[in-house]
Amino acid sequence: MAELLSVTKENGIATVVIDNPPMNVLSNKVAKELDEVFNELKEDREVISIILRGAGERAFMAGADIKEFPDRGKQKDEIDVHEVFSKIENIPKPTIALLNGFTLGGGLELALVCDIRIAEDHIKVGLPEVNLGLLPGAGGTQRLPRLIGASKAKEIMFTGELLTAVEAYRIGIVDQVVGKGNGGREAEELARKFAGKSLQSLSRIKHLINKGSNLPLEEGLRLEKQLFDELFVTDDAKEGVRAFIEKRQPVFTHK
Known part of the structure; x- marks a missing residue:
């Protein structure tokens, strides 16, 4: 305590x-x-x-x-x-x-x-x-x-x-x-x-900026592509896209 x-x-x-x-x-x-x-x-x-x-x-x-x-x-x-x-x-x-x-x-x-x-x-x-x-x-x-x-x-x-x-x-x-x-x-x-945002997105953005700022540009871009591909298949990414198409606010579960 x-x-x-x-x-x-x-x-x-x-x-x-x-x-x-x-x-x-x-x-x-x-x-x-x-x-x-x-x-x-x-x-x-x-x-x-x-x-x-x-x-x-x-x-x-x-x-x-x-x-x-x-x-x-x-x-x-x-x-x-x-x-x-x-x-x-x-x-x-x-x-x-x-x-x-x-x-x-x-x-x-x-x-x-x-x-x-x-x-x-x-x-x-x-x-x-x-x-x-x-x-x-x-x-x-x-x-x-x-x-x-x-x-x-x-x-x-x-x-x-x-x-x-x-x-x-x-x-x-x-x-x-x-x-x-x-x-x-x-x-x-x-x-x-x-x-109010997805932790799946937030955590990857933070990691890319913290780590990528110390990498050569090409390495940083490769890491960005890797994490984008990982993020794209999460539940929150699917919910975000679906909510946009349906013109409503997304409900993120951070999964």
């Missing part, structure tokens, strides 16, 4: 809330619970889309738990954050990160593994590890340059300075900026749109 995360489910949407006050930092326990919760959500047939957010209004996640740093590598139960984040990145369901407060260090790195990022306009984001003589160690040096380009990513990491929500939107770190307190509604509306 998770203690620092809570999960609610409704109408095909799971909302995961990180609740590690006061700033929802990424402790070893939070990482373990993220691993457990997302493993469960991956197998949950009732869940189609997932929202990840922080409790309260102060932080989505304000970095790693620095108090644990002196004992890093000494704990027998220490979990590999890279593995956890990669699992979240590749879960075969759409994920939305709702950035409802400070999103720093490991918090931004966690947000980067989600498919969509919605930011409330009061937030700050950044990778300030250089100020501690460290570097982003949970995927930031690899994922951020792929998202916004190498030069801008270097500037952000070299300076360790924080960006406003608007600045983060302008360079492509976040996909939407909404007013304070409105992020939950926007995330739920988008998650509902996703949940």
